[in-house]
Amino acid sequence: MEAIQEEPMQIHEPTVNDAHLGRQLTALTVGMDxxxxxxxxxxxxxxxxxxxxxxxxxxxxxPLNLDDWDAVHSELDDLERQTARYPAGVRRTFLQDMLRSLRTATRLFEGEELSFREKLEGLVGVPAQPVSADALHDMHAQLAVLLERAGLRHGPLADQVVRWEQERALDAGQLEPTFLALMTEAQRRTDARIYPTGDYTMRLNALRGVPFTARCNFTAGQMDLNIDLNFTRAALKHLVCHEVFPGHSTQLLYTRDKAASGECSADVLLCTTNAVTGCVQEGIGDQGVDLLDWTEDEDDAVHVLLRRIRSASATSAAWYQMGEGWSEDRVHTYLERTSFGQKPWIEGRIRFASYSFRGPFIASYWFGNEAVREVRERVTAEQWPEFISFLYGQMHSPRSIGQFGS
Structure with missing residues (x-):
């Protein structure tokens, strides 16, 4: 009688309930806060x-009710075990990066001293290094070409930038009406290209003596603006797009609606978290004008490039200041030479970089912008709806956003 060959017993890993994990991750993160x-x-x-x-x-x-940081570590251990059962791909990449970020945050909250390198790599999820001098040199060369087209042909590049900004600076009385006009058009474009934002709007709130250029004060319904700085129309347009439409406010509206309807995992509610998610949040903001297809003229093109230069310079300066121990005077000189920034902006960047927890996130603007830009530039018209759903409807790290379409 022929022996019957038994099939080897197959052991199946239990499937992961992603909706449950998303709620658990969200409750833990807010509980940590x-x-x-x-x-x-x-x-x-x-x-x-x-x-x-x-x-x-x-x-x-x-929020999850937590008694101490040991309880946080236990929750993170459990989430890591669940994440290990995910197949390779976008979701697993994000969860791995997010849990590493939250673990790093927990260590800092417990009082552990971490190097600037450890914070950049673990907390923000970006390389611990300055932007290369060659990359900055290339951007400076591109800027010189754009400024020449704008009629600025003489003197050092730094002086040309100063003249360009001074000649186009909005008077104090022009700020609010220009802001309102730009916001109206940005909202129209956002509703058409990104997501219907309903009747949500923001008002302008002028501030002085703050370390930031602008801030989305969503719950107060206002965009805070540092009026120690001068703004061109192109610069104000960028800030409207970054903070309001289609940037931070739009992401908050989108994620709240989609989480409430169950169309997205609950962890989209963590879009403002000071973790790896913050990097992509800033990338969406800095790519706002391009997401709306709203480059109108050469001034817009100049400002987009100037913004990249300043993000790159600030990222490098923060590394030199906090990673290599440069003096603040030396960092100030470096930023003057490479970013062409106004004095209050330079002082604000130096102050920002020195903050123990938030300081490393200065790099999120450069690396976040580059991560979103590189994906956006390869998206076809047919892929646009899928891309918007991917960008706004999922939480991402700089690594996971690059896996769009894979």
Whole structure:
């Protein structure tokens, strides 16, 4: 009688419930924010902004009640075990990067001293290195060509940039009406190309003596603007796109709606988190004008390139300041020479870089912009709806965003 050959017993890994994991990740992250605020009482490594500056999901996913950082590590261990069961791909890449980021944040909240390199790589999810001098040199050369087309042909490049900005600077009385006009058009384009934003708008809130250029104050319905700086129309357009439409405010509206409807995993509610997600959030903001296909003239083209130069310079300067121990005077000189930034902006970048927790996120503007730009530039017209869903409807790290279409 012929022996019956038994089939080898197959062992199947249990499938991962991604919706459940998304809720668990969200509850943990917001719980970490609450725990850090409670334990530090405003004197920890984070300022009042918190780990999750804006969270719109209290009624959807409440924060996990955590007693201490040991409980956080246990939750992270569990999430890492679940993530290991995901197939290779976008979701697994993001979860791995996000959990590494939250683990790094936890170590900082516990009081561990980490190097600037460890914060860049672990917390922000970007390379711990300056932007190459060759890359900056190439961008300077491109800027010189654009400024020559704009009629600025004489003197050092730094002087040409100063003249370009001074000649086009908006008067104080022009800021608000220009802001409102730009926001109206940005919203129209966002509704058509990205997502319908309804009746949401922002007002302009002028500030002085702050380390940032502009800020999305979503819950107050205002865009904070540092009026110690001068702004061209092109610069103000960039900020409207970055902070309002189609940038931070739009991402908040989109993720809240999609999480509430169940169309997206709950962790999209973490879009403002000071973790690897923040890098892509800033990339969406900095790519705002291009996402809306809104480059109108040479001034817009000059500002887009000037913005890239300043992001690159600030990223490098932060590394030199915090990674290599340059003095603030030396960093100031470097930024004057490479970024052509206004004095309050340079002083703000140096101040920003020195913050223990938030400082490394200065690199998120350069690396986030490049990550989103590189994907956007290869997207076809037919892929556009899929790309928008991918960009806004999922949380990403700089690594995972690059896997679009794979």
């Amino acid at each position: 609450h725990l850090e605020r409670r334990l530090s009482r405003g004197h920890g490594v984070l300022d009042s902004e918190g780990l999750v500056p804006i969270y719109l999901g209290d009624d959807l996913v409440p």
